[in-house]
Amino acid sequence: xxxxxxIGVSVIVSLLLIRVLHILYRSGKPIxxxxxxxxxxxxxxxxxxHTAEMINLLLALDQNRFSPRYYIAAATDNMSLxxxxxxxxxxxxxxxxKVAADAVQYMQIYRSREVGQSxxxxxxTTLVALVHALWLMLRVRPQVILCNGPGTCIPLCAIAFLFKxxxxxxxxxxxxxxxxxxxxxxxSGLILYKLRIADRFFxxxxxxxxxxxxxxYVGCLM
Amino acid sequence: xxxxxxxxxxxxxxxxxxxxxxxxxxFDALVRVVDQQxxxxxxxxxxxxxxxxxxxxxxxxxxxxxxxxxSLVVDYxxxxxxxxxHLRSASLVISHAGSGSIxxxxxxRKPLIVVVNEDLMDNHQAELAEELAERKHLxxxxxxxxxxxxxxxxxESLLPYHPGDATPVAKIINRFLGFPED
Numbered sequence: 001x002x003x004x005x006x007i008g009v010s011v012i013v014s015l016l017l018i019r020v021l022h023i024l025y026r027s028g029k030p031i032x033x034x035x036x037x038x039x040x041x042x043x044x045x046x047x048x049x050h051t052a053e054m055i056n057l058l059l060a061l062d063q064n065r066f067s068p069r070y071y072i073a074a075a076t077d078n079m080s081l082x083x084x085x086x087x088x089x090x091x092x093x094x095x096x097x098k099v100a101a102d103a104v105q106y107m108q109i110y111r112s113r114e115v116g117q118s119x120x121x122x123x124x125t126t127l128v129a130l131v132h133a134l135w136l137m138l139r140v141r142p143q144v145i146l147c148n149g150p151g152t153c154i155p156l157c158a159i160a161f162l163f164k165x166x167x168x169x170x171x172x173x174x175x176x177x178x179x180x181x182x183x184x185x186x187x188s189g190l191i192l193y194k195l196r197i198a199d200r201f202f203x204x205x206x207x208x209x210x211x212x213x214x215x216x217y218v219g220c221l222m
Numbered sequence: 223x224x225x226x227x228x229x230x231x232x233x234x235x236x237x238x239x240x241x242x243x244x245x246x247x248x249f250d251a252l253v254r255v256v257d258q259q260x261x262x263x264x265x266x267x268x269x270x271x272x273x274x275x276x277x278x279x280x281x282x283x284x285x286x287x288x289x290x291x292x293s294l295v296v297d298y299x300x301x302x303x304x305x306x307x308h309l310r311s312a313s314l315v316i317s318h319a320g321s322g323s324i325x326x327x328x329x330x331r332k333p334l335i336v337v338v339n340e341d342l343m344d345n346h347q348a349e350l351a352e353e354l355a356e357r358k359h360l361x362x363x364x365x366x367x368x369x370x371x372x373x374x375x376x377x378e379s380l381l382p383y384h385p386g387d388a389t390p391v392a393k394i395i396n397r398f399l400g401f402p403e404d
Contacts, residue, residue, distance in 0.1 A: 030398045039399065048246065049321030060392035065401055144399070174395055180321045182349040200398055202391050205353070216394055220386030222325040 016165075023164045028199045031172060039172075041066040042142035045073040045080040046150030050178055053221045054148050055087050057176060063091055068103045070140050074111040074152050081106045107136060109152055130155045141169040147188075149178040154188050161197045176202040177215075179222050183207055231271055233291045239272040240265055241312035243305065245320045248280035251365040252337050253298075256316065257284035262294045264372050271295060274308060306330075314377075316368070319347035324354065328383040334360040335375070337368055359383045 043058065045051050051073075063069075069088075073080040088104050110129045117125070133155035145160055147153035153175075163169045175198040177189045182205045185193060192198040193212055201215045209217035229237045242256050253275060255261060265273060275284055275298040289295035302308065305323075309315060309330050316335045317323045327334045336351040348362075355362035358381045363371040396403070 031400045036400050049323075049325070052322050052325070057388040057391055060388035061395065062401075065396070065399070172399060174391075174398075176391060178321065179325075180347060180350045182353045184346065184349070186346070200394060202394070204386075216391075218388075218390040218394070221388045221391070222321065222386060 019165055024196055027196060038065050038067045039143040040068050041144040042070045042140055044147035044153040044156060045071060045084060047077050047080060050149050051080045051083050053179060056221045066144060070105045072107045072109050075108040109133060109136060111152055134159055143171050145171055145173045148176040149186055149188055151188055154191055157192055157197050172199045173197060174200050179204045179220055235271050238270045238313040239274055239311055240270045240314045241274050241308050242316045243276040243323055244278040245318045245323055248278045249318050249339050250280045250282040253277050253280050253282050253284055255365045255368055261369055264369060266294050319351045321350055328359060329385055331382055333377045333380060335363055335371055336360055337363050337365060340364060
């Protein structure tokens with residue numbers, strides 16, 4: 001009986017390990033589908049400078065390829081979604097179309113850690129943020145995730161990675177380290193880089209690329 | 223580097239505004255420094271006529287001064303939706319180290335001194351200011367060295383910043399996802 005349980009558990013653990021290794025192997029490799037039309041895209045917005053950088057990135061991408069778009073920002077951040085809205089309005093105006101109600105959505109999420117919050121209380125707030133993130137991710141199930149630094153992206157990206165393992169949804173995660181990071185990665189960046197959760201990892205300063213060789217140096221976005 | 227808009231104040235002096243901005247939070251250490259009399263004397267000595275302070279959520283209230291001939295006109299406010307207008311009409315910008323504020327000022331080609339807030343827990347912001355100062359796009363200071371930075375600065379030596387763009391990132395993302403090159 002006991003032996004049976006031990007064997008059963010080891011088989012499950014081994015299978016899980018193989019699955020995780022397989023996902024890690026496949027992550028970071030280009031998507032093989034050569035005729036994609038568009039990908040549902042989750043855009044994780046930070047505050048202030050983060051949002052400005054993300055908007056520059058969105059302006060460089062073809063909106064038809066990244067559609068529908070889901071914008072997500074911290075519940076305490078009133079400015080970022082407003083900026084995303086005015087970006088979407090100006091894009092629609094330029095294209096001379098009215099954006100369909102379900103083509104763009106805006107969502108808010110609890111933050112795992114506010115600027116200046118202690119690391120100890122952030123354990124609890126991180127748990128709350130994680131549950132909320134899971135609920136949002138089950139609703140959206142994005143194929144592409146664009147993020148550039150705010151802590152809110154960590155639970156979302158971790159869940160996206162979990163979805164890959166479980167087979168709920170395959171997504172490509174693109175992370176652009178903020179321009180403010182010249183010599184050291186942010187905590188979010190470090191986590192996504194070290195755990196290989198980000199499929200592609202971009203840095204804006206050559207100094208960082210020398211320390212983190214798997215990153216792409218792309219120059220300044222601002 | 224571009225100077226502020228043409229114009230004269232009520233005493234016929236050419237109007238030269240120093241705009242101090244702390245962004246969305248507070249930076250009392252900076253507001254306190256620019257409120258000091260000796261600091262204002264340094265600004266006057268450099269030919270500035272107005273000091274406008276955006277103090278955010280700070281609790282230190284600087285002294286307003288309507289001015290008289292030969293003195294510095296001082297005014298402040300907490301927040302404004304038209305920070306861009308204030309930046310545009312400034313001859314010198316003294317800013318906190320937030321990247322949004324830094325690049326907005328650099329894009330307007332305004333002389334900029336970035337003051338790093340040493341009270342922040344995770345102070346990575348100094349990295350960006352120091353890197354851009356090394357590349358001579360701006361001056362980087364601390365609250366206690368701002369005084370000296372202004373006395374010693376030579377705005378002619380600052381180099382204009384050429385904004386970057388996101389096309390290299392977009393290219394890699396498109397290729398990764400299997401989209402054809404445009």
